[in-house]
Amino acid sequence: MARLARAWPWLVSLGAASCPELGKEELFACQTDVELGSPSPSLPNAPSAFCTDHAKCVEIGLATGNCCPAMNGQYLSCCDATSRRLTPQRMDKKGVTIDDTTLQWCSSRIPETWPNLKAAPMGSLRIFQTWNSQWPSKGRHTSWKGLVDFVKANRLKVLVGTPVTCVEGEDEITWSWTKEFLQMVGPEHVMGLAVGNELELLYTHADSGCISEMWTGGRLWSVFQRRVAEFAT
Structure with missing residues (x-):
């Protein structure tokens, strides 16, 4: 570009x-x-x-x-x-990341094929989070339905992310939404679960107490184990 x-x-x-x-x-x-x-x-x-x-x-x-x-x-x-023209290779093994704006406002309008490539469908998707506590809650299920319909129609796999932040209460809320979304999309369309996102950049916007609790205090590892255990069931 x-x-x-x-x-x-x-x-x-x-x-x-x-x-x-x-x-x-x-x-x-x-x-x-x-x-x-x-x-x-x-x-x-x-x-x-x-x-x-x-x-x-x-x-x-x-x-x-x-x-x-x-x-x-x-x-x-x-x-x-x-x-x-570019020659596509193993496009069925490649996927795209769905940004937060697309997830919130236009999940039903995701392209079904790769730009500039004929007959090259998407193979997988990654979403950073299923919803954010700062977004209007009334639009959550509508956006999810658009995304789930797209995933099922195109037989995609989704890597679902769930955040780990300095606000533990909000993390629990978003995790409950993540579990709800996982049930909605179905296990056959789930590639895996990503716990946390860009935590290596936490030091750029969090205080020292949060960073210490997350890493030295073991909060991240504890949350990770709980999420994985629930995800497995």
Whole structure:
């Protein structure tokens, strides 16, 4: 994406019909085709041209489709440059992480296939937490239903996370929600349970008392054992 972002400014200046449009969807749909070559000021400063018209385009691998020169001599392959498409490998073994925003607001609108890859369905999902105590409780079951329907329709496996924080009371509430979600999705769709998340970063936002209790005091290990025991049953 970093390389794609650098290509964006000169896409604006080109405005060529044969290159990706400025719309967000069109640009993102072509991102697997983006490949920048080394600067070559000697090439014609045309808004767009067929790759076969310029030997330099072929040299950098743009053998099909259009070659769109940048003002600084770099080149971008367009959407029909199929030689730049990525080749998926073992996609059934790969999955995605569902961020908190998607879980809370649009769990029923998760893509069923990988972007830019035809006939490559998702294999698994990971969720950091089943719900957060700061979110409206009335939307919890609606969001869960959207996610569970998606998981079952696509026969996915889910790695379910449950947090361990400095607020023990809230942890117990979220754990009760996690158990409720696990029952809802069914054991056949559960890959495993992740207890805690990014605890190595706890020191960046927690006081020393919490950190000491979590690690030296053994709270994390105690919570972990209890969660695993309940999960196993």
